[in-house]
Amino acid sequence: MKKSIRNKLFxxxxxxxxAAFVLAACQPSGAPTPAEAESSSSDSxxxxxxxxxxxxxxxxxxxxxxxxxxxxDELGMEVRVIPADANDTAAWERxxxxxxxxxxxxxxxxxxxxxxxxxxxxxxxxPDKKFIIFDAESSGPNVTGIIYLQNEGxxxxxxxxxxxxxxxxxxxxxxxxxKVGLCTGQDMPVIQDYITGFKDGVAYxxxxxEVDVRFTDDWANPQKGYEVAxxxxxxxxxxxxxVASVTSIGILEAVAANEAYxxxxxxxxxxxxxxxxxxxxxxxxxxxxFEALKEAVEGKLEMGVTRQGNIANGGVSFEPAMxxxxxxxxxxxxxxxxxxxxxxxxxxxxxxx
Numbered sequence: 431m432k433k434s435i436r437n438k439l440f441x442x443x444x445x446x447x448x449a450a451f452v453l454a455a456c457q458p459s460g461a462p463t464p465a466e467a468e469s470s471s472s473d474s475x476x477x478x479x480x481x482x483x484x485x486x487x488x489x490x491x492x493x494x495x496x497x498x499x500x501x502x503d504e505l506g507m508e509v510r511v512i513p514a515d516a517n518d519t520a521a522w523e524r525x526x527x528x529x530x531x532x533x534x535x536x537x538x539x540x541x542x543x544x545x546x547x548x549x550x551x552x553x554x555x556x557p558d559k560k561f562i563i564f565d566a567e568s569s570g571p572n573v574t575g576i577i578y579l580q581n582e583g584x585x586x587x588x589x590x591x592x593x594x595x596x597x598x599x600x601x602x603x604x605x606x607x608x609k610v611g612l613c614t615g616q617d618m619p620v621i622q623d624y625i626t627g628f629k630d631g632v633a634y635x636x637x638x639x640e641v642d643v644r645f646t647d648d649w650a651n652p653q654k655g656y657e658v659a660x661x662x663x664x665x666x667x668x669x670x671x672x673v674a675s676v677t678s679i680g681i682l683e684a685v686a687a688n689e690a691y692x693x694x695x696x697x698x699x700x701x702x703x704x705x706x707x708x709x710x711x712x713x714x715x716x717x718x719x720f721e722a723l724k725e726a727v728e729g730k731l732e733m734g735v736t737r738q739g740n741i742a743n744g745g746v747s748f749e750p751a752m753x754x755x756x757x758x759x760x761x762x763x764x765x766x767x768x769x770x771x772x773x774x775x776x777x778x779x780x781x782x783x
Contacts, residue, residue, distance in 0.1 A: 474508040475727045477501065477537045480525030482545040483516040483649065487676040489696040490715060494541055494564060497719030504720075505727055516650040516675065522548050530556040537726050539719060541565050543620045549573065560733060562722050564715050565620075567736040575736035576718050580620065581627030582741045582770055583711030585777035586748040587671045587693045588631020589766050590709050592639050593759050594691055595668040600756050603689045603706070604668045611642035611667040613659050613681050615649040615674040623780040624673050624695075630778035634766070642667050652680030659684035669693065669708070682707060691754075700751040709750040709763075718745055742771045 479498055483491045495511060502509040512529070514521040522545055529538045530552060539562045540549060546566035553561050553570050561573045568575035591610040598606035612628050614621050625643055632639050642662055646654045655677035659670055663684065669691040672678035678695065679702070685692035686703035694700065694710035701707075718739050725731040739745015748767060750760055769775040 474506060475536050476508045476510075476532075476534050477539055477723065478510045478512065478529035478532065478535050479539040480512040480522065480529050481514060481540060482522050482542040482548075483675060484513040485511070487679070488699060488702060489678060489694070490542075490565070490675055490713070493697045493713065493715040494539075494719055495716075497716035497723075498539065500716065500720045501723040505724060507723065507727065519544075519548065523552060526552045530559045536560070537562060537723065539564070539723070541715070541719075543618060560726070560731075562719070562726075562731075564719055565713070568734055571734040574722060574731060574733050576715075576722065577736055577738055578713045578715075578718075578746050579738065579740040579777075579779070580711075580713065580746065581623045581630075581777045581779040583695075583713070583746045583748055584624045584627030584671070584673075585631035585634070585770070585775075586741075586763065586767060587695075587709065587711045588628040588633075588641075589635055590631075590748075590750065590755070590759075590763055591628075591669040591671060591691075591693060592632045592635035593762065594708060595639060596636060597759065598668075600759065601691065601708075601754070603691055605666070607666040607668050608636075608638065609640040609642060609666045610669045610671075611644065611662045612671040613644050613646065613655065613662060613674060613678075614672075615646055615677055617645055619780060621673065624671075626780040626783075627777045628671055631766075634775075646674055646677050649675040649677055651677050652683070655680030656684045656687075660688060663688045663690045671695070671711075672699075698749045700749060705754065707751055708754045709748060712747045712749055714739060714745050714747065741767060742773075 485491055485495055498509050501507045512525045529535055537560050541564035543566055549563055550569040553573050557572055564576040566575055594601045594604050595610055598604040629641050632641055644658050646658050648654050659681040670685055671693040672681040673695045682692045682703050686706040692707045694707055696713050699707055699710045
């Protein structure tokens with residue numbers, strides 16, 4: 431009896447195994463199982479962001495990353511950020527191409543003036559892919575560019591730098607040398623726009639103030655930034671406007687170590703060296719990237735155009751250090767900002783000379 435029951439059970443199990451095998455054989459080749467289908471299908475809007483520098487600059491790229499993470503958290507996007515060395519242009523192109531070949535990627539975000547020529551070569555090869563590039567103009571019908579009037583923020587930085595060196599009685603580390611400076615990475619048109627705006631802002635307060643401009647020739651070398659900034663301070667510079675990406679970290683460290691003043695750029699850097707960073711000229715890369723992605727997922731983003739951020743629309747701003755800048759100086763600074771917004775002051779630009 432027990433043997434008969436065992437035989438019947440064995441026969442039933444054999445039948446079920448054979449039936450399962452037959453059903454599997456009848457499935458179309460490569461068809462996913464229910465579990466696989468669930469994991470491979472996603473309603474998420476997929477964004478890849480191959481960048482032209484590493485994160486951790488506490489400035490430009492970190493601002494872009496904040497905007498990307500905001501899109502992930504608030505819009506439910508699937509975001510992959512791909513940093514690269516600032517000097518590895520081959521990696522920039524390789525990462526762009528990899529992103530463009532992925533069918534699941536809905537939008538590719540990149541940025542930086544130096545990246546623009548790389549994107550201009552890659553984007554036309556993938557006409558069905560959409561790209562956003564911040565801090566550069568659109569280079570084709572499938573690219574949305576976002577630029578910023580950096581000369582406006584630089585103008586305000588120049589005004590503050592001039593007011594610091596002209597008022598040593600109000601700024602404890604100022605020597606009243608009538609000399610300020612701008613320290614940056616490499617010479618290129620966008621940097622010349624910073625320089626033009628900064629010099630114009632200084633001259634707005636006092637044309638006799640000397641402006642010392644120096645290049646570190648490196649965007650990712652804080653030690654070089656420290657050395658160049660220290661030399662500037664030793665040569666009598668009261669205030670240094672740091673426009674050098676990662677290298678700016680060293681510039682601002684030198685400012686604090688030598689008891690001078692610094693002005694940050696791109697992100698609010700006032701807390702990097704408390705008591706020594708008098709303000710920061712900010713490019714709102716985070717907000718503008720987030721807004722562009724929000725429009726993209728809503729189907730409202732216009733491609734093939736260049737959007738502009740400026741002081742009037744909040745794409746550019748200035749954040750003074752309230753613990754350093756006294757009330758009367760702050761009032762002058764705010765008046766300048768208000769007049770730029772109203773169009774009464776039009777900062778000089780390298781691009782409109």
